[in-house]
Structures are given as C-alpha cells and as structure tokens.
Amino acid sequence: MTTSSQAVSEQNYAKLLEYIERLRRAKLRFPEHGGKVNKTAVATACGFNRETFAQNARFERALNEGVDELGLQPREAMESAPQDAAIKARITQLEQQLAAVRSENYELRRRLAQYDHMTLTGRRVIP
Numbered sequence: 001m002t003t004s005s006q007a008v009s010e011q012n013y014a015k016l017l018e019y020i021e022r023l024r025r026a027k028l029r030f031p032e033h034g035g036k037v038n039k040t041a042v043a044t045a046c047g048f049n050r051e052t053f054a055q056n057a058r059f060e061r062a063l064n065e066g067v068d069e070l071g072l073q074p075r076e077a078m079e080s081a082p083q084d085a086a087i088k089a090r091i092t093q094l095e096q097q098l099a100a101v102r103s104e105n106y107e108l109r110r111r112l113a114q115y116d117h118m119t120l121t122g123r124r125v126i127p
Contacts, residue, residue, distance in 0.1 A: 009056065015046040016059060020066040029073035030066065037067050 019042065023030065031038040042063065043050040053060045118124055 012046065012048040012052060013056075013059060013062070015048070016042075016062055019046050020062065020070075023066070023070055029071045032072035035072075037063065037072060039063070 031041040033041075039053050040050045043052060053063060
C-alpha cells in the first residue's frame with residue numbers, strides 16, 4: 001500500500017499542529033538558535049525534514065503564528081540549570097585538587113630547603 005505525498009503532508013501538518021499545542025499546554029516556547037526559531041529542532045520533534053518549512057507555505061505560516069503566540073526559548077536558558085550544577089561540581093573538584101597540589105608543593109619545597117642546607121653546610125637539619 002502506497003501513501004500519496006498529499007496524505008503524508010497532511011499527517012506531517014497534523015504533527016506540527018500537535019507539537020504547537022503541546023508547547024501551548026505546557027506553557028513552553030519554541031527552541032531558538034541565533035535569534036530565530038530552530039526549525040531543525042521543531043522538524044525533528046515532529047518527525048519530518050526541516051526543508052518542509054521552505055517547501056510548504058502552510059507549514060511556515062503555522063510555525064510563524066506559533067512563534068508569534070508562544071515566543072522563543074533560548075537554548076542556553078533551557079540547558080543552563082544542569083550546566084550550572086555540573087560547572088559548580090567541577091569547580092569544587094578542581095579546588096580540592098589545587099589544595100592537594102599546593103600542600104604537596106609546600107612539603108616538597110620544605111624538604112628541598114633542608115637538602116640545600118645540608119649540601120651547603122655539610123650539617124643535617126633536624127626538624
């Protein structure tokens with residue numbers, strides 16, 4: 001059984017309208033990239049190619065109306081909370097490593113000073 005391209009187009013249009021409705025119900029905005037709607041992300045979520053928006057004015061019009069109504073959600077804002085926690089954890093880990101290395105460095109410098117003194121004076125320093 002073959003499906004006509006018009007039937008596929010109708011199915012894809014229904015998926016786009018459903019996607020817009022899901023965003024509306026969840027009070028979310030469209031994904032953004034470079035100050036414009038991220039058509040690739042929308043098309044991927046709907047299950048069709050990004051070129052569909054350029055090839056079919058009805059899809060482009062529905063997308064633009066949805067963006068006008070719901071607005072854009074910058075990708076950085078969506079990803080910032082998990083990234084902030086990961087960044088803070090990484091900073092803490094690096095601070096701990098730095099403290100350990102500083103402690104080791106201090107101990108090595110202290111021992112080096114003892115050996116320098118021994119080589120210069122020929123006497124042993126008892127700490």
